[in-house]
Amino acid sequence: MNSEVETSAMSDEYLAPRGLKHFVGRLLKVRLAALGLFFIVVLIFCSIFAPVLAPRDPAAANGYRALESPSRDFLLGTDYLGRDILSRLIYGSRISLLVAVLSIGITVMIGVPLGLMSGYLGGWIDTVFMRLMDALYAFPPLLLALTLVAALGPSIINVIVAVGIVMIPTFSRLARAQTLSVREQTYVIAARTVGSPVRRILFRHIWPNVMAAIIVQSSLGMAVAILAESSLSYMGVGVRPPTATWGVMLAEGYPHLESNPWLSIIPGSAIFLTVLSLNLVGDALRDVLDPRLRGVT
Amino acid sequence: MTGTKKNRLLVFTIIMALAFSLTTVCLAKGPKYGGTLVQGFGVYPNSLDAQVASGGSSRVMVSQYNETLIDTDQKGNLLPGLATSWELTDPKTIIFHLRKGVKFQDGTDFNAEAVKFNFERIAGKIEPKITGPGKRTANSFESVEAVDPYTVKIKMKGPDAGILSFMHGWFTAMVSPTAVKKWGDKYLFHPTGTGPFILKKHIPGSQILYEKFDGYWKKDKDGNALPYLDKMKIMIIPDPATREAALRSGTIDMDQEIAAKHAIRLRKNPKIEVITIEGFLAKFLPLNTGKPPMDNVWFRKAVNMAIDRQEIITSIYQGEGSIPNGFFSPISWAYDPNLKWYDYNLEKAKDALKKSGLPEGTSFKVAVYNPQAKAEAELVQAQLKRVGINMVIDNVDFATFNSQYRRQGLYHAAFTGYPQTGYDPGFMNFVFHFSKGPYSDPSHPTMYDALAIQARSAAGGDREKRKEIFAKLHKLVYDNAGETYLVWTNGYRVFRSYVKNFKLKADQFSEATEVWLDK
Amino acid sequence: MGVYILQRLFQAVIVVILVSMVVFGIMHYLPGDPILVLSGIGMEGFSDEEIAEMRHKLLLDRPVYIQYGHWVWNLIQGDWGKSSSTNYPVLMEIKIRLPVTLQLAFGGWIIALIVGLTTGVISAVRRNSIMDTGATLISIFGVAMPNFWMGILLIYLFSIVLDWLPTAGFVSVFEDPVQGIRHLILPAIALGFMQAAVLMRQTRSGMLEILNQDYIKVARAKGLTERTVTWVHALKNASLPILTIMGLQLGRLIGGTVIIESIFGIPGLGRMAVQSIFMRDYMALQGVVLIVASGVVIINLFTDLLYTFLDPRIRYGGRA
Numbered sequence A: 001m002n003s004e005v006e007t008s009a010m011s012d013e014y015l016a017p018r019g020l021k022h023f024v025g026r027l028l029k030v031r032l033a034a035l036g037l038f039f040i041v042v043l044i045f046c047s048i049f050a051p052v053l054a055p056r057d058p059a060a061a062n063g064y065r066a067l068e069s070p071s072r073d074f075l076l077g078t079d080y081l082g083r084d085i086l087s088r089l090i091y092g093s094r095i096s097l098l099v100a101v102l103s104i105g106i107t108v109m110i111g112v113p114l115g116l117m118s119g120y121l122g123g124w125i126d127t128v129f130m131r132l133m134d135a136l137y138a139f140p141p142l143l144l145a146l147t148l149v150a151a152l153g154p155s156i157i158n159v160i161v162a163v164g165i166v167m168i169p170t171f172s173r174l175a176r177a178q179t180l181s182v183r184e185q186t187y188v189i190a191a192r193t194v195g196s197p198v199r200r201i202l203f204r205h206i207w208p209n210v211m212a213a214i215i216v217q218s219s220l221g222m223a224v225a226i227l228a229e230s231s232l233s234y235m236g237v238g239v240r241p242p243t244a245t246w247g248v249m250l251a252e253g254y255p256h257l258e259s260n261p262w263l264s265i266i267p268g269s270a271i272f273l274t275v276l277s278l279n280l281v282g283d284a285l286r287d288v289l290d291p292r293l294r295g296v297t
Numbered sequence B: 001m002t003g004t005k006k007n008r009l010l011v012f013t014i015i016m017a018l019a020f021s022l023t024t025v026c027l028a029k030g031p032k033y034g035g036t037l038v039q040g041f042g043v044y045p046n047s048l049d050a051q052v053a054s055g056g057s058s059r060v061m062v063s064q065y066n067e068t069l070i071d072t073d074q075k076g077n078l079l080p081g082l083a084t085s086w087e088l089t090d091p092k093t094i095i096f097h098l099r100k101g102v103k104f105q106d107g108t109d110f111n112a113e114a115v116k117f118n119f120e121r122i123a124g125k126i127e128p129k130i131t132g133p134g135k136r137t138a139n140s141f142e143s144v145e146a147v148d149p150y151t152v153k154i155k156m157k158g159p160d161a162g163i164l165s166f167m168h169g170w171f172t173a174m175v176s177p178t179a180v181k182k183w184g185d186k187y188l189f190h191p192t193g194t195g196p197f198i199l200k201k202h203i204p205g206s207q208i209l210y211e212k213f214d215g216y217w218k219k220d221k222d223g224n225a226l227p228y229l230d231k232m233k234i235m236i237i238p239d240p241a242t243r244e245a246a247l248r249s250g251t252i253d254m255d256q257e258i259a260a261k262h263a264i265r266l267r268k269n270p271k272i273e274v275i276t277i278e279g280f281l282a283k284f285l286p287l288n289t290g291k292p293p294m295d296n297v298w299f300r301k302a303v304n305m306a307i308d309r310q311e312i313i314t315s316i317y318q319g320e321g322s323i324p325n326g327f328f329s330p331i332s333w334a335y336d337p338n339l340k341w342y343d344y345n346l347e348k349a350k351d352a353l354k355k356s357g358l359p360e361g362t363s364f365k366v367a368v369y370n371p372q373a374k375a376e377a378e379l380v381q382a383q384l385k386r387v388g389i390n391m392v393i394d395n396v397d398f399a400t401f402n403s404q405y406r407r408q409g410l411y412h413a414a415f416t417g418y419p420q421t422g423y424d425p426g427f428m429n430f431v432f433h434f435s436k437g438p439y440s441d442p443s444h445p446t447m448y449d450a451l452a453i454q455a456r457s458a459a460g461g462d463r464e465k466r467k468e469i470f471a472k473l474h475k476l477v478y479d480n481a482g483e484t485y486l487v488w489t490n491g492y493r494v495f496r497s498y499v500k501n502f503k504l505k506a507d508q509f510s511e512a513t514e515v516w517l518d519k
Numbered sequence C: 001m002g003v004y005i006l007q008r009l010f011q012a013v014i015v016v017i018l019v020s021m022v023v024f025g026i027m028h029y030l031p032g033d034p035i036l037v038l039s040g041i042g043m044e045g046f047s048d049e050e051i052a053e054m055r056h057k058l059l060l061d062r063p064v065y066i067q068y069g070h071w072v073w074n075l076i077q078g079d080w081g082k083s084s085s086t087n088y089p090v091l092m093e094i095k096i097r098l099p100v101t102l103q104l105a106f107g108g109w110i111i112a113l114i115v116g117l118t119t120g121v122i123s124a125v126r127r128n129s130i131m132d133t134g135a136t137l138i139s140i141f142g143v144a145m146p147n148f149w150m151g152i153l154l155i156y157l158f159s160i161v162l163d164w165l166p167t168a169g170f171v172s173v174f175e176d177p178v179q180g181i182r183h184l185i186l187p188a189i190a191l192g193f194m195q196a197a198v199l200m201r202q203t204r205s206g207m208l209e210i211l212n213q214d215y216i217k218v219a220r221a222k223g224l225t226e227r228t229v230t231w232v233h234a235l236k237n238a239s240l241p242i243l244t245i246m247g248l249q250l251g252r253l254i255g256g257t258v259i260i261e262s263i264f265g266i267p268g269l270g271r272m273a274v275q276s277i278f279m280r281d282y283m284a285l286q287g288v289v290l291i292v293a294s295g296v297v298i299i300n301l302f303t304d305l306l307y308t309f310l311d312p313r314i315r316y317g318g319r320a
Helices: A018-047 A083-123 A125-136 A140-150 A158-183 A186-195 A200-233 A244-255 A262-289 B003-028 B057-063 B112-122 B135-137 B179-188 B238-250 B260-266 B297-306 B309-316 B346-356 B371-385 B398-407 B426-435 B446-455 B463-480 C004-031 C035-038 C047-057 C064-076 C091-125 C131-146 C146-162 C178-213 C212-224 C226-255 C258-264 C270-278 C282-309
Strands: B036-041 B071-072 B078-080 B085-088 B093-098 B141-147 B151-156 B197-203 B209-211 B229-235 B272-286 B362-368 B390-395 B416-419 B483-496
Touching: A018 A083, A018 A262, A083 A125, A083 A158, A083 A200, A083 A244, A083 A262, A083 B309, A083 C282, A125 A158, A125 B112, A125 C004, A125 C226, A140 A200, A140 C258, A140 C270, A158 A200, A186 A200, A186 B416, A200 A244, A200 A262, A200 C131, A200 C146, A244 A262, A244 B238, A244 C146, A262 C131, B003 B398, B036 C131, B078 B085, B078 B362, B085 B229, B093 B112, B112 B135, B112 B141, B112 B151, B112 B179, B135 B141, B151 B390, B151 C178, B197 B483, B238 B260, B238 B483, B238 C146, B238 C258, B260 B272, B260 B483, B297 B346, B362 B371, B362 B398, B390 C212, B398 C035, C004 C064, C004 C282, C064 C282, C091 C131, C091 C226, C091 C270, C091 C282, C131 C178, C146 C178, C146 C258, C178 C226, C178 C258, C212 C270, C226 C282, C270 C282
Parallel strands: B036 B229, B362 B390
Antiparallel strands: B071 B078, B085 B093, B093 B151, B141 B151, B197 B209, B209 B229, B272 B416, B272 B483
């Protein structure tokens, strides 16, 4: 798993328009984001309607037709057990998306509010919380996930929970850092002076400013989650066979990397496109949502 | 000169030329001295103390500096090792005549006192106490006597046909008593034996370095000193793809753990030799007959008949392998071509399922702990689905598997396997068919145990008689369908072509004693 | 400030203790124990009594907290215990493996630094150009590719096809600098590629934010070359969040070398940790976790302090 981004404020649309070239550039960006969104919608569609879209049962093996190239029967070829790669890819979108969204969901729902509160309230609450996060952070992430899955048992839910927990320290740190910088802003101090309840301050003023960074981090985090599942499969723990996730397909294709590279390239490309789309959409969302950017072309 | 004389001269010249070139060629092909052999392994040893090492790759690592009383060849024939001859004076007593003039690597003599010390150590009687694979058998000796400096008499508590097999296991290696006494519990950092290489340095998890032992007793067939190599290195490379890449790039010279897929492709590589050991690994599926629905014999038969073994061979093992007919493959002398196992037959399987009284969709749970097992399990799962049996697979790590399957019986079956080796088959049967064994079938304890023990110690070790007993055991297992034989797969050993004289032992691994490099 | 540092150090110790307790607890909760694992590998013939005796010797039949207490007590006296899977003293193994992992992590860090910073800066300066989009795409690529894949691809390319670099193994740069670096390049790239991608995006963002500030415009107006503006003024001020990330990355890298070590056959702590988990080697895992956790905590502390020191906006002062 990779390291996470930590920042106090991020944005990259500050420069005033500098003429035609940049306008075209921005338009391209918007278009790319639209493409990304389109891909994600397609993905969601695939995962919901997988049983209808997939030509075959993803677990139906036929050992006599293993490792075949794409053909009329099998549009993307077969894997090492003779299963249809296309069907596995489509069904795989379900689980990969599920893992990505749910694990980030867990992380954000637990980590962000705690980080917000910790940053805002300060004092010993902050200290204790930060030390707890330090402790969690000190575990090598893959090992932590590995141990958690080993402890909880092999199943998708446990993988989601394990991956979600592993990412908490980063998100809560991020939320906290953002909170700290926003807290000292004039309008927040004003609200405090006036006597606004903590909850309102958190939701009204702090959360929107934090959201931008969290969104960007989430898109990276989803990539991490998908890859984490793949790494766990490579190490031999994770979801129950014959569940097809893109991560499992990558891990299964790994021994055949030289002889049948498409076994790895296909799920790898799916992961890449998904991560790319998520990032593009995430960037665009942040541009829209960050109040500082409103009004800047 | 006359024509005939000219012809004779010509013939003579040709013969001389041929003889000369032949001699040159033979001389040129002779073993070269020097060089470093690099071997790659995937798992590091659990101990470099041969009597504690638990087998597999560690057995190769410790055998470079340790030797046993009895040596073997690939077919399992017993050859003189540190003992030049032996005899069973009665079913419970064995006498070894030791080789003279052998020295340990620390200069001390190898003699009967040393042998006695070693067996006591293996039995766990010498401080600091050790526990190794040989402990139980060594403990079953009533006495070990040094009759004279080069004769050892061992009295066993009961007849054991596997005793000779025991004597060539790596865990009965002869180590230097002086070294043990000198190093105490640090002995495992300074293992000292009689073998061709001395352990020079061990970087845990990374490398083991050996240097040649100048005082090694064995000579090659021309009387030249062994080993030919100057040094040897074992590199631990856990990832199989990297190990294969390392072989191709020349970083390592040999891999004895290579997977089928890689080995088959390497055959096309002109720089690499591939040895194929047919029927080396027997994959099998012991069934937990105490746990419903596996307690239903017709259900087990259904499972047995629903598995298309050829499909497994074609896909997972690249078409290389054979369908088992019993417990022993042709590598072992106990192989019996007359035995039969269940054939793949979907209709009969469905019938069996009906006869079992269990409904379609009945499910059972298995555990897998490595990628090979997972692949087999997934295919079998798909195959069983065709008959309406539902197999659930749990992907766990080895420790969990070990504890939950074997100790707690949480699963109905496990995808596992065992190597077919030249070791005594009685030992293998003991492990798998004895009612208290880890993969046992508790449903017919008395009959199994009686047969298993008989098989182990049959009268004087008459192979035909023992084969008969194995056949009886096989029939029991067949009728009870307490396990499923999946496939006999091949073992592969690969090395670069400049590695010469690679000899396998009974357990199908090789030491570097007579290896030389044509570089 | 000094008081604050002491407080943080004290807290750091607490954190490490907490981590070691949690790890100990989870490991004992996992099914299986070292003897059971060993008894499954080639030691079939052990009787139940022998197994019970071996477990007793390792204190495995005592309650968890007693075992933990024993571990701490021995630790204080300098005895880190013996690894059940290799039979080596844990401290000896750690002494051998720690420098290896450190060199690897550091190598990856440096690659991430060089590649990430430069592409980030260039990307920011030439915003929305082809270079920028290209760099963004490559950085996404770096984030989206699992590192075991990247590792073996690098091996195939540089070791087999090109035959420029060794395939696997490790040589310490302190023993043989040339060979050491040759063995380190590929794994460092595989390790650092992802970090480079993250750092690149972060640098780009930070730089963009700075480049828009007034004082940059002033510097330009003053007539300073673009290069000076970029590298000296902008980067210096953007460095704060960048440094923070770099610090965190280093910490994470130390723990994140597991797969790379496995692929390249590098005998480091990551590999030791994974094996310990699979073999239920409690002593070895405790040792590794202790070292890694301490390292990460200290690096984080240092980064935090650096941040506090450098950022005039958020001074902690007396507040913890």
